[in-house]
Amino acid sequence: MADKLGLVLSGGGAKGAYQVGILKYMSEVGIQPDEVSGTSIGALNASVVCAQKDVSEAAVCLELIWKQLATIPPLQLERNKFLTTVSLLSNLIPAAKISSIVIACNSLKGVFDFSKDVYNFFSKGHEQKEEYNSYLENQETNIYKSEPIIDLLNNYSPPDKILKGLPLYVGVYKSDGNLMDSLNYILASKLGFRNKDSEFWHLQNLPESTIQNAIIASAALPFLFKAKAVDGVKYRDGGIGGAFEQQGNTPVQPLIESGCTHLIVSLLEDGSFFDRHKYPNTTIIEVRPKDFISESFTDMVAFEPEKIDKWMEQGYEDAKRCIGNSLSAIKLKNIKNQSALLRDQSLSLLDSDDFEIN
């Protein structure tokens, strides 16, 4: 089987800038993937990689995009109203996390008010969950608008280019409603419960009109973005599924199923539970942050120039170390094998040269 390299870009919100650094390093050393997959912010980055001619152009393009992201008004939050509250409460008990979201949302006047409903949800029992979800979906529960993202996608990875580009897979999560998705995610990622897995879509197999929605769905974090309906079904950020072991957030599975023998996996979480040993037949290089990539919960939405620059730099250095060390070791092994072959050939010639002095 011929070697096939896949690039996996996991989700992590604003930390996605880290992946620009990885792509810059790959471009420098001439590593070109055959396929690419992504979830959440990774899906947005992956769509640009897919649509551009090669990794070099994608790296240049993504750097430009990320510099722009920091200046787009809808992505700049009012900290005093929302995120500072969430940040302060981010390390409290899981139940408090829900409360923190509720409090945060309460603080956003004009967005929606559902603290009472949350109380009702817990007090009335699960039989009312579907009804409640329906209620929530009818509210404008998103903080960010999708339009700026759609504009960027239209500019840098339009569907027609994606159809002609590298095979692209994105991770999406079939939504159970804003609150349930959040709850399930928190229970899985923080308390060790198992939630359902995400799905992976091969975008080139979708109708052209659906491609953009699929990418936006893959990046639709609960509360921050609206869920995206595809064929009448609402989907959210793929990072929600299989949260404990990063099944959805690290979309390795579709690339392995499509026959990738080698993978470069970008992880945007410190101490990610992604487990390479679940894929015994695939050679996987994980690019993990050496220093902490995330200082607080709010980093996920910290689209700030300083942080973006720092993450891009960090991604480059980590890629240089993680990919570089592995490649150096393999290169050395190949040189050793080739030199051993030459040695054996020379010895064979020496054996058969009929040298004789009588």
Added chain:
Amino acid sequence: MNSNEVLSNSGIELTEELLKEAPAHLTDKMIVDLVNGIEVIDDQIKVSKSRTSKFERFRDSFSGRSKHRQDLINDNLAKCMDNTRVWLQNHDYEIASINLAITKIADKLLETRSGVMKLNNKHNDLADSVILLAQKVDDKNKELFSYIRDVDLRTRADRQLDRVIAKWQAGGYRQVNAYTTVYMVLDTLKNNDFGLYLQHSNANSKDKLDMLLHLKDALQNQLCTELSIPSNSFHQNIGKFSTHELANDFEKLNQANTLSLNYLSDWSCKHTEPNTWLLHQLTEDSLNKSCSKSILDEIPNKIRINRWFNRITDENIHSRSILNGR
């Protein structure tokens, strides 16, 4: 001592057969799992160390994250160790292969060096033979050149003898009597090619004696002809010549010829070359017009021709050339 001998002496049995059992193939995946697995371990340890508060530790324990993290560390560590084992086995295998290769090359080098030494010895033997051969060729050349020179000298001597006898026969010495002619002929031969042959030729004594005998025969024949004596009875002949007549002949000779004769014979000694000395004295007397009477008084009036011939020949050529030449 080659490698096999070294190994047999050391008790080690190292053969290529042993290397047929190769260790597990070291795949790219193993290398990546080892090198990159360390990154995973570092990442998990980093996060684990950051969990400093009791609440965080409790939360991680409660959620199973702590155990899962430790499991990941353990799994990666175990995999890294196992891959390290395979890598080290591969290294050992390669080192063994390299050692065997070096041993083989060393054996070949030994064989080559031994061959070169043999070649060198053969070369040296050949060089000695060539030097010997060159020496022989040189000797042969010298011998040949010497032989050619001797032949040349002999030829020149023969020719000179022939020319001198021919000159005599042609009357080239008619100014002087036959006895003086014998001396002049001997002196001419002695100081030219004939003398060179006798003095410098490497020809053996027998050849030189033969040459002398040939000379004596030729002179004797011509003298016999001049004196009208049958040459076949020359040695039995008892004819004598008068020393007074000889002296008178010198007085008739012109002064230039007398001076020449006097000069040519001034080397002679009364005791060792008495006949030549006599000629010298007679020319001396003729030139001085004085004491010739007294010289004639000291020598016999008559001298036997054949004895005189033998002696003057010996005085001029035989004794000085052959004996001195030896």
